Amino acid sequence: MxxxxxxxxxxxxxxxxxxxxxxxxxxxxxxxxxxxxxxxxxxxxxxxxxxxxxxxxxxxxxxxxxxxxxxxxxxxxxxxxxxxxxxxxxxxxxxxxxxxxxxxxxxxxxxxxxxxxxxxxxxxxxxxxxxxxxxxxxxxxxxxxxxxxxxGLPIIDTIRNLHDSGENITRIRGVFSGSLSYIFNQFSNEDVPFSRILKAAADKGYTEPDPREDLSGNDVARKLLILARELDLQNEFDDIDIENLIPVDKRTGNKEAFLNSLTELDASFQEAKNAQEKGHVLRYVGDLYGDLFQPKGNLKVSLVSVPQESSLGSLKGTDALIEIFTESYGDQPMVIQGAGAGAxxxxxxxxxxxxxxxxxxx
Ligand SMILES: NC(=O)c1ccc[n+]([C@@H]2O[C@H](COP(=O)([O-])OP(=O)(O)OC[C@H]3O[C@@H](n4cnc5c(N)ncnc54)[C@H](OP(=O)(O)O)[C@@H]3O)[C@@H](O)[C@H]2O)c1
CATH class of the missing domain: 3.40.50.720 (NAD(P)-binding Rossmann-like Domain)
Structure with missing residues (x-):
């Protein structure tokens, strides 16, 4: 040969x-x-x-x-x-x-x-x-x-194979960002201010040099859009409902000024943490849902509170986790989990x- x-x-x-x-x-x-x-x-x-x-x-x-x-x-x-x-x-x-x-x-x-x-x-x-x-x-x-x-996780290939073989995917939900996974996994586990966790994530190199690129939600939204288009949905980036985690007055201005004012983020994140039901934790989640046989699906990226015992709730470290719901798998999604970033x-x-x-x- x-x-x-x-x-x-x-x-x-x-x-x-x-x-x-x-x-x-x-x-x-x-x-x-x-x-x-x-x-x-x-x-x-x-x-x-x-x-x-x-x-x-x-x-x-x-x-x-x-x-x-x-x-x-x-x-x-x-x-x-x-x-x-x-x-x-x-x-x-x-x-x-x-x-x-x-x-x-x-x-x-x-x-x-x-x-x-x-x-x-x-x-x-x-x-x-x-x-x-x-x-x-x-x-x-x-x-x-x-x-x-x-x-390196086999997410796109799995979704494409399911879709191409006629399996109806009804929802895709997950934590798509290694940096935001780390930030909210740590914030939920530890009794320390949000700013301290964010600084540690930046110091470990998990976030972009300007962490606002992670906190804006745009990167998670892009990943969700890519998956929606794998299902032949015709969504545009502007269709995505994105909860930007940066307060409006901090979205512009230089990186150093933002990094010097991180403690100003603490009160609102602590409030979101305290307002949860008992046994729940915060996760920054991308969700593709709705009638996925229409030309467009619903795409939402937001901070949600999930039960700690759920797949999303038990995430650790910088892992990504994607749940794929299909007609054959019913209420129990197929779950793909593992390191979601890194060279x-x-x-x-x-x-x-x-x-x-x-x-x-x-
Ligand atoms: N790192 C991760 O964990 C990860 C995970 C998934 C996907 N990705 C994606 O992988 C890509 C690379 O990431 P990275 O972390 O390796 O980035 P990086 O360290 O910033 O490297 C980017 C490289 O691209 C070169 N470059 C920029 N514009 C170019 C152009 N027009 N033509 C040719 N080369 C050009 C840069 O050259 P200069 O040095 O001259 O600027 C540099 O060598 C990004 O799109 C990133 O989103 C990264």
């Missing part, structure tokens, strides 16, 4: 992208020997520079990038890949860029499948979403993005998408 040859261009070598290269280099030999697939990372880039060289076996690829990367230009990349010969080309979007998705069309038309950790392409307006799928279909290319929701599990999820594509579609 002929060895399959897969060429990868990796855009973004930050936390996720660089961890992916490290994981790949460790697993590479085994993949060639056991699965007869030869994967090469033929180009890697950050936002300014690109290295047009195979780093698959480079021991110190960071040093090679520093020494030999050139100014980054998509045309250079396209010209370069047209000189290489392989069975399949994959572009990986491991950027956090809002503009990089504008390159997807050119990449697909140039023969690339796309794998993305970046949520942007799936959360822009529905016209963009549909146009991208049309381009993919016309060019017989795939777009995989398992890590868009729950990092290592996310890179492993991207790696899973590479292998899925390499094994089934190359």
């Amino acid at each position: 002929k060895t399959k040859k897969i060429h990868i261009v990796l855009f973004g070598i930050g936390n996720v992208g660089s961890t992916l290269i490290d994981q790949f280099q460790k697993a590479n030999q085994q993949i060639v020997e056991q699965q007869d697939i030869q994967i090469e990372f033929i180009a890697i880039s950050n936002s300014k520079k690109i290295l047009l060289a195979d780093i698959s076996r480079e021991e110190d690829w960071r040093q090679t990038f520093e020494a030999s990367a050139i100014t980054y230009d998509l045309e250079n990349v396209l010209n370069y890949v047209s000189l290489t010969h392989c069975d399949q080309l994959i572009a990986i979007d491991a950027t956090a860029s809002t503009s990089f998705v504008q390159y997807y069309d050119r990449l697909i038309q140039h023969g690339f499948h796309i794998i993305s950790a970046n949520k942007i392409a799936n959360t822009l307006d529905f016209d963009f979403y549909n146009a991208l799928r049309k381009t993919l279909k016309e060019n017989k290319k795939l777009f995989l993005y398992e890590t868009n929701v729950g990092a 290592s599990v996310t890179a492993r999820g991207v790696f899973g998408d590479i292998m899925r594509l390499a094994k089934n579609h190359a």
